Amino acid sequence: MNKKEWPLWEVFIRSKQGLSHKHVGSLRAPDAEMAVNNARDVYTRRSEGISIWVVESANVVASDPSEAGPLYEPANSKAYRHPTFYEVPEGIKHM
Amino acid sequence: MTKQEALFEYLLRKADDSLILGHRLSEWCGHGPILEEDIAITNIALDLIGQATELYKYAAEVEDKGRDEDDLAFLRIEREYKNVLLVEQTNGDFGKTMIRQLFFDHFEHLLYEELMNSKDERIAAIATKTIKEIKYHIKHSSEWTIRLGDGTEESHNRVQKSVRDLSRFTKELFYQDEVDQILIAEGIIPDVSKFKVEYDKNIKAILDEATLELPNEKWQLDGGRKGVHSEHLGYLLTELQYMQRTYPGMKW
DSSP states (O other): OOOOOOOOOEEEESSSSSSSEEEEEEEEEHHHHHHHHHHHHSTTTTTSSEEEEEEEGGGGOOOOGHHHHHHHHHHOOOGGSSSSGGGOOTOOOOO | HHHHHHHHHHHHHHHHHHHHHHHHHHHTTTTTHHHHHHHHHHHHHHHHHHHHHHHHHHHHHHOOOSOOHHHHHHHHOGGGGOOOHHHHHHOOSSHHHHHHHHHHHHHHHHHHHHHTSSSHHHHHHHHHHHHHHHHHHHHHHHHHHHHHTOOOOHHHHHHHHHHHHOOOOOOOGGGGOHHHHHHHHHTOOOGGGGGHHHHHHHHHHHHTTTOOEEEEEEEOOOOOOGTTOHHHHHHHHHHHHHHHSSSHHHHH
């Protein structure tokens, strides 16, 4: 039998109002609506969430791990991008 | 028949519907077609068993003969179970389970919408909690019916056969006798015959979308409400009752 796999979906759950959706895992489903249903059953059965997003995994564009050097390392030497780099002068309030 | 006897009988009927169907669905545990559905079906099974627990508890209080919900669930003989025949039918393939669920969920949805307005506060409270679960069940079974019916030739043929095999058990959902008449008069339960047309319409809408057809045959079965069951219930009860029969009073 030619067993075709259903597409893979990435699931994002918002745990409460005001927080952003967070990636919780993935699952298989035939279409978007069923993916939401499945996500409800698999990832919110212990009241983990109040909102679900699903995205077909094929639509996620990821950075290339082999380019980690050029992508991320230049930031390591730029300490002045962190607010802690700067000394707050005496007498400044509400910072 | 007194009002108290009628209420006990009615609660037992509805509790048995939920328990037996919940048990049937629990048989899918570990056998679902995919992990996601395995969890979905067992979630629904747990909802149904939870509903049964609430109904049995209330039934035991109404009866007031020292029995509790476990006695009612586990220690009756086959003829004393009052569920409709539909819920005891075997799971078959996944499609058959979904069609059995479709026919049941659509009825429960209309019934529990009405039971929320029951003059019996306890029933109204149970219904208010239950309706949210049913609204998910109905979505689950309806969407699967559409996808399987309007899916591949194989899936279409399989669910079409299940629609043909199971539709003969649907009229029994609307079975009414003295028990119902007494409780309808008291405003405790609705007259289900009033939403038969709506039920047929809702089912037909889903089946149309699924490119499935109801059979023309009008032959319908009943008997469950009087304890006359199909050959399947005995086997189900054997498994359901095994622990309590073998180790009486066992708790865990």
